[in-house]
Amino acid sequence: MIVAQRKPFEEIMNMLKGYKKVLNVGCGTCVAVCLAGGEKEVTVLNTELDMARKLKDNPIKIDGITIERQCDREYLAELDSKVDDYEAVVSMACGVGVQFLAERFPQIPVYPMVDTSGLAANQAVGWYEERCRSCNQCVLGMTGGICPVTMCAKGIYNGPCGGTNNGSCEIDTEQPCAWFMIYERLERQGRLDNILELHAPVEWLDQTPRTLVQPGYKKVDPEDLV
Amino acid sequence: MRLEYPSNVKIVRVPCTGKVDVSHLLRAMQQGADGAYCVGCLEGTCHYNEGNLRCRERVEHVRNLLEEVGLEGDRVRMYNLSSGEGPTFAAYAKEMTEHIKELGANPLSQKQKAAA
Incomplete structure (x- = not known):
């Protein structure tokens, strides 16, 4: 699964210093399993931010919602009626989720709350080791x-x-x-x-975003997407 | 055993300290508690093997989070005793209360009062 770790609190405070009303969107898939950005972590971060900003006499209204997956339009649609009530959206998903969220809501600033570390195996609760660089x-x-x-x-x-x-x-x-x-x-x-047996080296040069279409499926017109 | 312990201590019962989550302790502080502490079984005697050890780790984590936020991490502590140690329970309640009195009130509760 994709693993991530939460950004340092100071960095998060800096990113949000100009905002008074923010929506924190968690992701219920990989980052929830690796204890970085699921419902529980959204609650903890929001509580921390609420306390820290109150202590600085600069309160913030921060709400939380955790959707099943941020890398899926079907689930992002839940946010359509909500995001415009906020000055900014923060995402606790991996880099894919953050980008997909930002793509769906280009009118509003989206900030990442975690650093995505890679593809890892679960050695024990809270302990992950990278095994694939895709x-x-x-x-x-x-x-x-x-x-x-x-x-x-x-x-x-x-x-x-x-x-x-x-x-x-x-x-x-x-x-x-x-x-x-x-x-x-x-x-x-x-x-x-x-x-x-000799293997040609990995072709890391000229990397562009890879697109994968599984057999039996095809790309559709973006206009037809939900 | 009619023991006395400070009346300001409010007890929240859980089946095992392993049930106590980071968010529970943080919420307590957010809502204005001056301090919070977990009292678990003695280390090595957990009925669920490591509930009290997990609690201790979470307490440590919360202490770090509070420092990040700008509150004293030492407002949250972990104690251990066996279920037969009533006097120790009362002694810990007293120790924690005195410790929190030294630290003073939670600045968040003062701000909430000022805002109200």
């Missing part, structure tokens, strides 16, 4: 299910590099060498020959 060229089948883009500090497709050090990475002895792990796993599975 490079769009998945090689996990050749690397024993260990992602070299995410787990290797250099993100190289043909490793290990000269910095591998008895199973650790040269950047930090606590950081395992991804290619050492890949070697060990492929060896255990008896398919070490996979490591000899």
Whole structure:
């Protein structure tokens, strides 16, 4: 899932210093699961802002609403009748949600309340570890299910590099060498020959927003969208 | 056991301190409480294994949040005792009350009174 962490409170206070009436929109999907921007976090942030602004004798009226997903028009539609009552909208969703919200309501300033960190697995409650950089060229089948883009500090497709050090990475002895792990796993599975296959590097250059249309679906005229 | 403890302490009963959420403590402060404290079972004796440990972590978090907001984090505390320690409960209530008196009233409640 997408994970995020709340921005420092001081940064949030600065962003909102000129506003007196704000709507805080939470997102009930990924950021709710990773405890960054769901209903509960909206309540906590609003309570904090209310207290901090009262203490500065500059009260703010901040309301909260948490919708199922901010990256879906269907759910954003719930806000259509509400946002114009506010001077600004803040979003506790990931970067996708914030942009989609801002796109739907171009007449009103939208501010992000979280920093989106990436795609991560849930190790335990409150503990998330990145596993995917969504490079769009998945090689996990050749690397024993260990992602070299995410787990290797250099993100190289043909490793290990000269910095591998008895199973650790040269950047930090606590950081395992991804290619050492890949070697060990492929060896255990008896398919070490996979490591000899050369892969073209990821094409990170000239990145433009990627569009995905699943088989059986098609793009529709934006005019027809809700 | 007819023990006395300060009458200003208002008790909110929960099934386990693990039920206490960050928002509960923050709301208490927002609404003008001068202080709030959680009294959980002794560490290591939680019926739900780690309810009181989770509460302690949340209390720590709330203390940090209050400092960010501009209030003293020490207005919120965590205490532990066993259910058989009535006198300790009364002693903690007294200790917390005296501690909060030293800190003074919650500035938010004063502002609310001034606005009313």
